[in-house]
Amino acid sequence: MGRSPCCDKTGLKKGPWTHEEDLLLVNYINTHGAGNWRNLPKNAGLQRCGKSCRLRWTNYLRPDIKRGRFSFEEEEAIIQLHSVLGNKWSAIAARLPGRTDNEIKNYWNTHIRKRLLRSGIDPVTHTPRLDHLFDMSSINILRSALLGSNPSFLNLLGGAQALMNPELLKLAATATLLNNNMNLVSQNQQQFNNVANYSTQQQAQNNQVSLQDQFQIPTQTHNNIITSSISAENSNPCNFEEDLISKQYSELFHCLNHGNNNNMGYESVISSTPLWTTPTPTPTPSSTYVNSCTEEERDTYCSDIFKFEIPESGLDINDFL
DNA sequence: AAGCGCCCCAACCGCTGAATG
DNA sequence: ACATTCAGCGGTTGGGGCGCT
Numbered sequence: 001m002g003r004s005p006c007c008d009k010t011g012l013k014k015g016p017w018t019h020e021e022d023l024l025l026v027n028y029i030n031t032h033g034a035g036n037w038r039n040l041p042k043n044a045g046l047q048r049c050g051k052s053c054r055l056r057w058t059n060y061l062r063p064d065i066k067r068g069r070f071s072f073e074e075e076e077a078i079i080q081l082h083s084v085l086g087n088k089w090s091a092i093a094a095r096l097p098g099r100t101d102n103e104i105k106n107y108w109n110t111h112i113r114k115r116l117l118r119s120g121i122d123p124v125t126h127t128p129r130l131d132h133l134f135d136m137s138s139i140n141i142l143r144s145a146l147l148g149s150n151p152s153f154l155n156l157l158g159g160a161q162a163l164m165n166p167e168l169l170k171l172a173a174t175a176t177l178l179n180n181n182m183n184l185v186s187q188n189q190q191q192f193n194n195v196a197n198y199s200t201q202q203q204a205q206n207n208q209v210s211l212q213d214q215f216q217i218p219t220q221t222h223n224n225i226i227t228s229s230i231s232a233e234n235s236n237p238c239n240f241e242e243d244l245i246s247k248q249y250s251e252l253f254h255c256l257n258h259g260n261n262n263n264m265g266y267e268s269v270i271s272s273t274p275l276w277t278t279p280t281p282t283p284t285p286s287s288t289y290v291n292s293c294t295e296e297e298r299d300t301y302c303s304d305i306f307k308f309e310i311p312e313s314g315l316d317i318n319d320f321l
Numbered sequence: 322a323a324g325c326g327c328c329c330c331a332a333c334c335g336c337t338g339a340a341t342g
Numbered sequence: 343a344c345a346t347t348c349a350g351c352g353g354t355t356g357g358g359g360c361g362c363t
Contacts, residue, residue, distance in 0.1 A: 014333075015331095015333090016331070016332075017332085036348095037349075038348070050349095051349085052332075052333080054350090055331090055333080056332085058350090059331075060331075087353090088352090089351075089352065090352085101351075102330085102331080102332085105352075106330050110328070
């Protein structure tokens with residue numbers, strides 16, 4: 001695999017670009033157009049390698065680049081797109097007009113990722129972190145989930161010690177995560193619609209294909225959630241969710257079908273009251289971005305997105321045994 | 322004011338796949 | 343079929359800015 005010589009080997013300049021260099025590059029591209037990056041530096045009078053020129057242009061100097069803080073809608077779009085596309089920054093950037101992959105990647109790593117971690121969400125899988133799930137407050141959550149309206153079950157299992165039973169906790173966590181994922185995927189459909197609407201509005205100006213044309217949102221039926229794949233260009237998205245859900249489903253389904261009763265078949269699991277509630281904001285139908293919230297407010301919103309709520313009835317552990 | 326540590330982000334690095342001869 | 347070049351991508355780095363002591 002041949003590779004063009006590195007700047008180091010050819011004595012070309014590296015490091016931050018000066019204003020004069022930017023002007024040379026912009027003027028040259030405005031006159032001759034972008035492309036032929038190998039010869040561009042020499043023709044433009046720049047002591048830079050072509051790669052450096054291309055990156056400077058695509059990440060900073062391009063006239064259609066939107067500078068400044070990310071809006072709330074953009075941030076939400078990034079989170080939702082990342083949950084499907086993963087670290088496909090260029091694919092995400094393609095759906096956020098005016099933003100570069102580098103910018104989105106930086107913003108993810110410095111802001112969104114940290115916020116998700118603070119909220120107890122794994123930024124890779126977009127699911128609750130197990131270590132977070134098992135801290136003491138989560139034990140209480142699990143306790144509520146397990147017992148629900150049947151507090152006598154605690155005594156049946158031998159008191160609070162039962163909650164420290166690793167197998168029982170694993171089962172509860174599996175059930176909880178399964179339910180979370182089911183609703184997360186369903187929730188994604190609604191949020192994708194919002195993102196798609198937002199993206200479509202933005203992209204209409206750029207004559208780009210709308211998000212809805214490029215995504216096949218999974219249906220809410222369980223079978224489709226398990227078996228369908230979300231197709232997107234140059235990507236193989238949602239595999240992690242399929243894998244995770246499939247594993248969790250298989251494990252729980254085994255429990256359900258081999259238990260004493262089948263009142264809580266998987267259909268009822270899926271159609272039960274969502275454990276996740278999502279305040280779904282409506283993207284501002286505007287061509288301009290309004291940075292109307294602070295970092296703290298976004299933090300709060302992020303926490304709300306992933307708020308962990310247990311239905312009134314709780315989860316009846318009897319159905320699992 | 323100086324020193325220190327942390328954060329952010331522009332830029333670089335190294336790899337891959339497509340295009341070309 | 344193979345070598346080479348090029349463009350694009352994702353991961354990583356390092357220097358400047360900033361806040362704290």
